[in-house]
Amino acid sequence: MVIWNAVFKTLGPRSIRYLKWLSYVPVLPDILRRRFPPRQWSSKELKVPGNLLTTPGIQRNAETEEQAFQRQPLHDFFTLHPEVAEFVTKYELGYMMTPRLLRSVRRVQGAADRTREKSRGESSTLSSAEVTQRTRAEAARLGLSAIGFAPRDPKYTFSEHTGTQGETIIVCILEQDYDDTQKAPSVTAEQAAYRCCADTGERTAKLSSFLQNLGYAAIPHSIVGQGIAIHYAVQAGLGQLGLNGQLLTPAAGSRVRIMLISTDALLVHDRPVDFGISGLCDQCQVCVRRCPVGAIPQSRQLHRGVLKSKINTKRCLPIVVKADGCAVCTKVCPVQRFGLTQVLERYTQTGRILGKGSDELEGYDWPLDRRHYGPESTPRVGGELFTELDFDPTRTEPPKKGNGLNIMG
Ligand code: SF4
Numbered sequence: 001m002v003i004w005n006a007v008f009k010t011l012g013p014r015s016i017r018y019l020k021w022l023s024y025v026p027v028l029p030d031i032l033r034r035r036f037p038p039r040q041w042s043s044k045e046l047k048v049p050g051n052l053l054t055t056p057g058i059q060r061n062a063e064t065e066e067q068a069f070q071r072q073p074l075h076d077f078f079t080l081h082p083e084v085a086e087f088v089t090k091y092e093l094g095y096m097m098t099p100r101l102l103r104s105v106r107r108v109q110g111a112a113d114r115t116r117e118k119s120r121g122e123s124s125t126l127s128s129a130e131v132t133q134r135t136r137a138e139a140a141r142l143g144l145s146a147i148g149f150a151p152r153d154p155k156y157t158f159s160e161h162t163g164t165q166g167e168t169i170i171v172c173i174l175e176q177d178y179d180d181t182q183k184a185p186s187v188t189a190e191q192a193a194y195r196c197c198a199d200t201g202e203r204t205a206k207l208s209s210f211l212q213n214l215g216y217a218a219i220p221h222s223i224v225g226q227g228i229a230i231h232y233a234v235q236a237g238l239g240q241l242g243l244n245g246q247l248l249t250p251a252a253g254s255r256v257r258i259m260l261i262s263t264d265a266l267l268v269h270d271r272p273v274d275f276g277i278s279g280l281c282d283q284c285q286v287c288v289r290r291c292p293v294g295a296i297p298q299s300r301q302l303h304r305g306v307l308k309s310k311i312n313t314k315r316c317l318p319i320v321v322k323a324d325g326c327a328v329c330t331k332v333c334p335v336q337r338f339g340l341t342q343v344l345e346r347y348t349q350t351g352r353i354l355g356k357g358s359d360e361l362e363g364y365d366w367p368l369d370r371r372h373y374g375p376e377s378t379p380r381v382g383g384e385l386f387t388e389l390d391f392d393p394t395r396t397e398p399p400k401k402g403n404g405l406n407i408m409g
């Protein structure tokens, strides 16, 4: 990674030309590099205290959701904000352009292209229950941590992809390296995130090929995606939305990568679940207090008909890019650190949030001044960090000029 960083810093934007070639550079076999083998999550029943229960999935107002969609369909973030794509590319190229990630992008694209050539095979003879069971078994064999199935929803599909095939979205989740993530914010943690992204893509492409071989259309989405991944993950019962704006899974909090597949396979859809996460966030608020730039609000508001914590991206994004991915809000989350089962057990016994107030959970080393900040202190972040990226987060229509840097497939 250090070598790729140096190469791309030297070549600058010219390096974009070599991306396809780089995706063919051999990478270290999994068996030699893996310190954190993927684990498949068990579906153990959680005991959620009654006072933490709110609603399965996310609280929403269906009428307002529909009105927002009719008024203003969604676009993917980088199409809407090409200046952010350029900013991210400028600083993160060395992380993104590893042969492993590029190979994953190429394989996802290859699997997406192949689906159009497939004819009907075994699919007509399989029942929904059979294809669902076989898809879950294959996902486990491939080493995905969890998968779930949700109905495709035009409201959460980016308007660039409305022609997408199939009525089902398969949500593929892979857990990210535990030890490396606890070092966030750092180069080590950022590398773990991109590595996990590449591995998720590889497995998602293989799961798509599996369905194609059964005779179904199965289109894996690129890293940027064709819809809101968190929405589908919540609808598939794989987690709930945390105050940090991310999907919190019971097993690993937001220490995960999510990728989607659109398919016409007749899969049995999962349902949203109340894991007690929304109630827990209200009691916890650790990420709100520990975010170095105060980008996480204390409470949720209705946004496009969905009750959610709206992260201040004008403050967050420059920090993510300049402070080694930041991810303080992932690192300090007790669900990420200890898993929801332990957090709920401690809450049931004591009424307290496991780890809250401790340096182990809340402390972090800040890469911009190389100092450690314990639970009672946060770094000072200079205003100059925010001046380079000028974008309007309230924009609802893409500007005329595209970004021309479609590096994520
Ligand atoms: S990534 Fe960092 S700046 Fe952004 S919300 Fe999380 S803690 Fe705050």
Ligand code: SF4
Binding pocket: 242, 243, 244, 245, 248, 280, 281, 282, 284, 285, 286, 287, 288, 329, 332, 333, 334, 335
């Ligand atoms: S740190 Fe606490 S408030 Fe923030 S997402 Fe995690 S559980 Fe929720």
